[in-house]
Amino acid sequence: MRFEGVLSAWNQDAGYGAIRPRGGGEEVFVGLAAFPTDGEGPRLDEPLSFEIVTARDGRKQAVNLKRLKAAPFSPALREATGVGRARVRRAQRKRRLGLAAGGAVLALVLVVGGIKLWPPGAKPGEVATAR
Template identity: 75%
Template structure:
């Protein structure tokens, strides 16, 4: 029996992830070997058609994957995926802004510290009086 869902998580280094079925229920494990050999790698939020088998470890896993177009997804699942993408973009923007703000603080500290270090002083630590 074939099911439909979207790739909800993918670990590129390990070569496995999870598919969220469109009918709801528990996510299903999927390995890189289950994907079609069409030269394209797995993409998050990608709509897929798949079969479920029980693996050697007793867990359910997706096999015989086929890529689907976005129009094959149910409207509720399309909405859920769109919301996830928007939240991911917002989180990425916050991280980027946080890094930029942190970089500005470090830059200001380096400038202020450098100004203090470059000020000429005599051996007593006092600024010298300049004579005319």
């Protein structure tokens, strides 16, 4: 079954966003691969026709997108909920925190490992011995 909606949020760097269905309802995730290969990138407030499938993780996502000629409703509806933008912001925040936490863990491992390899008072080039 085909639905109509408007692209309400888009993260250019990550290649995904959200579509606000015509007539209301929950926003639907959409990835770059769902867009037609016509050489045009996704544009906010772009009217679209799409099908919905359930992904492996259980979330609904839009597939088989087609661009529509006429705008079915105003951009003000996109701003009304902000759910799509919030979802994109949460994903960005998780990615940043994941990288930051991974970097901190790596630094901690290197510091602790350095202390074990070169105990205080050891000279460069000396082999650390167990005491």
